[in-house]
Amino acid sequence: MLVSYNWLKEFVDIDDLDVNDLAEKITRTGVEIADVAHPMAGLKKLVVGYVEECVAIEGTHLHKTLVDAGQDEKLQIVCGAPNVAAGEKVIVALHGARIAGGHKIKRGKIRGIESNGMICGLQEIGFNESVVPSEFVDGIYVFPADADVKPGEDVYEALGMDDYIFDFDITPNRADTLSMEGAAYEVGAIVDKPVKIEPVVLKEDGAAWTDSFSAEIDQKLAPKYYLRKFSGITVKPSPLWMQTRLWNAGIRPINNVVDITNYVMLLTGLPMHAYDARTFKDHQIGVRLAEKGEKFTLLSDKKIELDAQDIVITDGTKPVALAGVMGGLNSEIQPDTTDVYLEVGVFDPTLIRKAALRHANRTEASSRFEKGVNWDNLEKAENMAALLLRNEAGATVAQGILKAADQQKEPTVIKTTVSYINKVLGTEISADEMKRIFDRLNFESNFAGDELTVNVPARRWDLAIPADLVEEVGRLYGYDNIKSTQPLLAETHGGYSEAETKLRRVKSIVQGQGLMEAISYSLTSPEKAHAFVKEAKADAKIKMPLNSSRSVMRQNLLEGLLDAASYNFARKENELFLFEQGRTYDREGGEFHEHEHLAALYSGHVYADNWQHEDREVDFYFVKGQLEELFISLGIKGVSYRAEAISGMHLTRTAGIYLDGEYLGMIGMIAPSLTFLDKTLRGHEIYAYELDLDVLSKYQTQGTKAVPAPKFPAIERDLSILVSDNLTNEDVEKVIRENAGKYLTKLQVIDVYQGEHIESGKKSLAYNLTFRNDHDTLTDSVVSKAMETISEALIAKLGANIR
Structure with a gap:
């Protein structure tokens, strides 16, 4: 709200106050004055002129005018405005005048004709075009015929330029100051001066209608x-x-x-x-x-x-x-x-x-x-x-x-106590002093001992509860008058909580794997919120969303990382290793829930461009290997993977992740049908995983411990088997580990084959097994017996053929 100082003086006697000091007082009391403008600042020698003669200059759009500007002699001025005419009262910039932008006006010649000044439009003396009356936007300003102005007088008072304009930068709750009367009540309370607001008396002189x-x-x-x-x-x-x-x-x-x-x-x-x-x-x-x-x-x-x-x-x-x-x-x-x-x-x-x-x-x-x-x-x-x-x-x-x-509104009556206000402010303001403050605000107040009742006028609809009265008393008492005191708080010890320590441990490991952290919006669209989750829950909706793409809270982090990937791909950044740790939100059973999640996104090559390295692209198994390293570093065991269909993910390159039978998250490739919809994502294979850290943290230990290098040698054996192609590696490994005995320290797949050299419906798997006794030399007979037990179990339980 732009508030005129001259208009304000009609309501409050503020002639004895410096304009800038008044602005400072208002700002210190609660309504910020963003600026104090003086429209005539920097201008000089702008006067009223009367155009006595106006003659068109042949072959041009110009006019030669003779202007009475209160000087000893009439001024000849060349003017190009289309609306200049004899008989008009206009704004004249004399020789040596300063107009908007600091431009100086001098005598000169235009088309060989002497011009002793300038006839001005309002824009040329500093007015914004948005407030210039339409008929004068493309020409000079002409004073109304009945305007009480005389040639030679300064134009500043007539045009309101001798005023000071306060820019009230209000907060939404102080909309009462979006009026001159409201601003007057506010200023009157601040400077402790009475406010003159007169009632309106109207006599109707027409017929009833x-x-x-x-x-x-x-x-x-x-x-x-x-x-x-x-x-x-x-x-x-x-x-x-x-x-x-x-x-x-x-x-x-x-x-x-x-x-x-x-x-x-x-x-x-x-x-x-x-x-x-x-x-x-x-x-x-x-x-x-x-x-x-x-x-x-x-x-x-x-x-x-x-x-x-x-x-x-x-x-x-x-x-x-x-x-x-x-x-x-x-x-x-x-x-x-x-x-x-x-x-x-x-x-x-x-x-x-x-x-x-x-x-x-x-x-x-x-x-x-x-x-x-x-x-x-x-x-x-x-x-x-x-x-x-x-x-x-x-x-x-x-x-x-x-x-x-x-409709009528019930009057607002707030009841509180003097002691409550003093307690909140940390002051010792007496009841009489509070009474004076409410009188300055033109609020009716009643005191009965410590009890206080205030009738709030309808013009202050922002006040409703005792805390509002505390603020009114505090700001008019003066924030600078309130003594600074050290707050009394319980002693707290530094350090992170257990939950925060676990989160930081996860982020530290992921960063150590070479991933860069991203932060994305928590608000998204319902379509994106339901992608990349096994079972979408009810949305946590926003009551007043800015737009449809930010109307609900996210249920996954991956959609934000995918937006980041699109942004990077559009700028030719194609090697992406990104992660985000943050919260997801949903509603279940009528209640809102928050969950800590971790998501990672990979695209491009495993190694940076280098002639010494192989040109290997990121794939499912690389990302799974990174995830396995994370689990090992956190001391997590018992993780299993199951092929599953998840919205937004590739149908055959996606797995659900389970920890002791509980759903932990998913890993896989973003569906090509999804990346095709965004032209910046087309042609890129993008792999990702997302984990529910609320589940993970229950199994998370302090991490791994270093142990001495083994003193005794290990014995390795290879095992090749032929099994039905509907069995998974996990099925086979489970049988091997259950029957290998206590000396098996490492088990890994070294070959997988399906093709014309083996019968249909079968696949060949080859494993490398490492055995070691940390306390004694392991003998070949012990390992051979373990291998026999494993083979028998594979045949009996999985119908395997030992090759």
Whole structure:
């Protein structure tokens, strides 16, 4: 909110305060002043001029003018503006003047014609084009004929440039300061000065009209909705004093009717809208939700398609305004408008915010409605606008206000104690001093010993609980006046918890394997949330998502790593070893749950480019080997793998990981059908695994221990068998280990073969077995006996043929 210092002085006596000191006081008390602007700063020698003569220069777009600028002699000035004409009062930059950007104006010649200054447009003296009245955007500024300005006078006061503009950078809870009255109450409390807010007294001089007009209002959408009628209006430019206040607040003047609604909005904080009465031929108005797909054209000439959650004002049938955001082109105030309906209301703030975002049309009105407005100020706003329309537009005020919806809010009464406020603040403020603070805020307060009751006015809808009163007392007492004390806390010891230590151990091992850590968003889409999980659970949904791709909490980490892979591939980074450790979220049994997960993603080559190394690409078995190393380092045993179908993964290159029969995670290749959907992922084989660390941590030990090198030699044996091709390596290894005895220290596959040299439905597996006795020399007879036992067990249990 841009707040005019000169306008503020009409409400609070602050003449004795330095502007910058006042800004500092306001900031220290709770509402940050982001900037203090002085529009005339850096400008000089800008005066009012009267154009006595204006002659077109043949063959050019230029004009030679003779201007009375209050000098001893009339000034000859060459001007290229299309709207310059004799009889106009204009802005003149004299010889030696400074205009916007620090540019200096000098005498000179243009097309050989002497020019002794410059006739200026508002943009040239520092005004933003967004606030310049439309008729002057492409030309010079012309003062209204009735403006009280004389040639030679400085232009700064007439244009409101002698003002100081405070930029109130408010937080959403302090929307009460989005009005001059609200800002005045705030400043008055800060500087301990009374606030002069006068009531509005209106005499209606027109005929009654409310009985001949009907309204159908959905009170869930608009709990309060007032309408007034005016006739005999003359649409014309607003008086200069009103225009200056509008453009100093960042609002472009339009015409007297529209400008009055904006002026009252700045004054009271209540957005208003004026409709040409010819729009309502059937003498009815409505407030409803739009029908999905309805087409509508806004005042800005922007065509939109309405959503089923947009609130619209209708003429009984078709929309005439997008409620709380912007009016429609079909109900715009025209130059020949004479009768007007003036609306002020309270609309559902959430729906207004969403509509403004949905249609990319955030306005001064929507920014106020979405934060909240003063429910008790509607009639005052209507009456204030009525007075101005009578004075500045010649309006006749019809008798009565149509209160189509008029829900009332219960007054806010907060009860607390003086001791509670002092305890929270760490102060010793007396009840009398607190009473003075609430008086400065214009709050009615009652003290009964330690008990305190405060009646909060409707203009401060941000206050509801005792903690809010603590803040009000604290900020007006002065944060700098509160003594600093050391907080009394229980002694805590440094170090990590057991759970954190386990997490860090896992991350340390994975980083040691050469993987780089990534961090991705916790918010995702439902489709991505359900990918890469064995059984998707109910989503943890976001109530007000920014967009559909960030509408639920993730149930896996891999989708984030896949996004990171896509980003890297698009930048020619094709060798990826990434991991993420983070939380996943789901809902089960009506409760929300969080789980610690670890995911890793691999693509590219095992080794970096080097002429000494083989060009080996990452595959399933390399990734599984990395995972096995992780389990060994964590002291995890009993891990098994089962071929499974998992969403988003390759059908034949994916396995579920189990630990003592409990599902731990999965490992495999990302499905080509998935990578094909993203052109940056096409052609890349991507392997990954994801583990549930909540499960893993239950089995995690302190890790591995170093042992001395063995003193006694080992004996190795090879074993080749022929088994049915539906048996897995795990099935075979289990039988071998169960029957090998206590001296088997290592077992590994050295060959797998299926083909034309063995019968169909069979496969050949070859193993290397290592035996060692750590306390004595192992004899060949012991190993031979163990091999016989193994062979017999394989034949008996698996139907194997020993080759």
